[in-house]
Amino acid sequence: MGSPGHPPSKGYNSYGVYLREKFAGQRVFKVIVDAGLSCPNRDGSKGYGGCTYCNVDAFTPLLPRSLSAIRAQIEQGMARARDNYAAEKFIIYFQPNTNTHAPVATLRALYDEALAICPQDVVGLAVGTRADCLDPEKISLLESYARHLMVDLEMGMESIHEATLLKLNRGCTHHDLVTILGLLENSPLNICVHTVFGFPGETREMLLAYAREINRFPQIKFVKLHHLHVVAGSIMAAHYQRAPFKLFELDEYTDFLCEFLPLLRPDIVVQRLFGIADWDLLIAPNWGMKKVRIQTHIDQAILRRGIVQGSEWSSVRVTNT
Ligand code: SF4
Secondary structure, three states: OOEOOEOOOOOOOEHHHHHHHHOOOOOEEEEEEOOOOOOOOOOOOOOOOOOOOOOHHHHOOHHHHHOOOHHHHHHHHHHHHHHHHOOOEEEEEEOOOOOOOOOHHHHHHHHHHHHOOOHHHEEEEEEEEOHHHOOHHHHHHHHHHOOOOEEEEEEEEEOOOHHHHHHOOOOOOHHHHHHHHHHOOOOOOEEEEEEEEOOOOOOHHHHHHHHHHHHOOOOEEEEEEEEOOEEOOOHHHHHHHHOOOOOOOHHHHHHHHHHHHHHOOOOOEEEEOOOOOOOOOEEEOOOOOOHHHHHHHHHHHHHHOOOOOOOOHHHHHHHHO
16 A cells, blocks of 8 residues: 555555555455345346346356355355465455345344354455445444454446446446445445446546546545456347447556546555456457456556556546535
């Protein structure tokens, strides 16, 4: 992490560095749990068919997809992270679907069950959801875990532009997100928003405006930045195959990030700079590289060009006031 006068070593606040500093150098990994919850945009409580870009499988690694019991998912996820990455501590991450889309009692039972497995090695809970599936009672349940764990609440922002969200059949507006952010103003939860860059119809200026919008909310601590990718099984895939539209090439996306990061508030931690989907599901853009090589490509460009997160933030602030 950077500090005033000391830019972060990677040019941006990377999540890996953040975790190492927070947990005294221990190797902390997320273990993904599929709790079998639904999504209100698929089960009819909000809509049908889901967001046009979504195929839930594209965002879920193979292991949780193939195991049902929460205990088995967690034990095997931990074992794999220990074997492959020498993981020492874990964040239990409820990722697929909408992980607050159930009554509070059900949610409590699920979170409690997961956190009771190997508790000595669990340092955090992360819950991915939509803003329209949160209310004061659910927030207070999540906050109860923050007394002894790091608790991340991850919400899809996707786009800040209502017209785009409507076209995406998102069923959750930016206004919904802003309302929930209002409830989280003094919360002990770590708020993370997930954005997607490159939806059809959004110009570069519209994308850069995401930074100004995120910066407005001091309660946002983490961001996950993704480029739009088209995945098999999504409605967008059918549109794309009928009439392909422009998607980011790797160098274009790198250029975009190099413009975006200087505008982003310097205290925000970047959990992710780009999206990744399984090869078998990815339709486009296929950058022909594995995750590690894409990360290196982007990281090197950021360093080579002397990009510093937040270096233009104060001028953005002055312009806005
Ligand atoms: S992106 Fe999230 S909210 Fe949209 S359909 Fe997929 S799981 Fe549901």
